[in-house]
Amino acid sequence: GDSVTQMEGPVTLSEEAFLTINCTYTATGYPSLFWYVQYPGEGLQLLLKATKADDKGSNKGFEATYRKETTSFHLEKGSVQVSDSAVYFCALRDMDSNYQLIWGAGTKLIIKP
Amino acid sequence: NAGVTQTPKFRILKIGQSMTLQCTQDMNHNYMYWYRQDPGMGLKLIYYSVGAGITDKGEVPNGYNVSRSTTEDFPLRLELAAPSQTSVYFCASSYSPESLYFGPGTRLTVL
Numbered sequence A: 001g002d003s004v005t006q007m008e009g010p011v012t013l014s015e016e017a018f019l020t021i022n023c024t025y026t027a028t029g030y031p032s033l034f035w036y037v038q039y040p041g042e043g044l045q046l047l048l049k050a051t052k053a054d055d056k057g058s059n060k061g062f063e064a065t066y067r068k069e070t071t072s073f074h075l076e077k078g079s080v081q082v083s084d085s086a087v088y089f090c091a092l093r094d095m096d097s098n099y100q101l102i103w104g105a106g107t108k109l110i111i112k113p
Numbered sequence B: 001n002a003g004v005t006q007t008p009k010f011r012i013l014k015i016g017q018s019m020t021l022q023c024t025q026d027m028n029h030n031y032m033y034w035y036r037q038d039p040g041m042g043l044k045l046i047y048y049s050v051g052a053g054i055t056d057k058g059e060v061p062n063g064y065n066v067s068r069s070t071t072e073d074f075p076l077r078l079e080l081a082a083p084s085q086t087s088v089y090f091c092a093s094s095y096s097p098e099s100l101y102f103g104p105g106t107r108l109t110v111l
Helices: none
Strands: A003-006 A011-014 A019-021 A023-026 A032-038 A045-050 A056-059 A062-065 A075-077 A086-093 A101-103 A107-112 B004-007 B010-013 B019-025 B031-037 B043-051 B054-057 B064-066 B076-078 B087-094 B106-110
Touching (some): A003 A086, A003 A101, A011 A019, A019 A107, A023 A032, A023 A086, B004 B087, B019 B031, B019 B087, B043 B064
Parallel strands (some): B010 B106
Antiparallel strands (some): A003 A023, A032 A086, A045 A056, A086 A101, A086 A107, B004 B019, B087 B106
16 A cells, blocks of 8 residues: 655754755555644644645745655755754655545654754 | 644543543634554544544544534544553644644553
C-alpha cells in the first residue's frame, strides 16, 4: 500500500543554518503531498502542499518540490530560526480514498541559538 | 475562534475501563477525524465523518466508537480499555480533505 518515509530525527541545527528534511513516498497513482508542522504543545497545522509533479509548495520560508522521478518531497529552508523548532510531518493523500492522509513518522527539528 | 478543542489533555485508565474523548470545532467544518499517534509512528486514522449523522471507519477502528449528532462535536468512545490503546489521540476537522485543523491532542495511558 501507499506509504511515506521520513528521515529520522531529531535534527539539530544552529540558527541560520540550511535545513533539509527528507521525505520519500510510495504510491500507485498521483498523490497530493503535504508538510504539516507541530509546534510544542499544539496540534498539527498545514505548512505547505503540492498537488502535481514539479509543483513547489512554499510557506513561511519553507519550500518543497514534488519530484515524481525520485518520489520525493523534501522540505527545505535557507536560514532556520529558533522558532522553527517543531516536529515536521510529511503526508500524502491517497487518491483512492478522498479522506485518508497517509503520514510519515515525523521528524523533530531542534534549532540552537 | 477556538478552532478544535479536545478534552481531557491527559488521562490514565485502568484496563477494562471506558471513557469518552471529547472533540469540538467552531469552524463549521463538515469533515472531522480521529487519529492516534504512537511513539515513532505516523498518525493512524481511527474514524472519520463527512457530516452530521455520517461516520465511517478508518485504518484502526477496533476498540473505538464514534458518533456525530451535530456538526460541532465528534466524541470518541473507548470501551474496555486495553494497554494497546495507550497513545496520543488527535481530533481534526476540515472543509476539504486536504487542509486539516488539529486539536492539541489527548495523551492516554492504559495500565
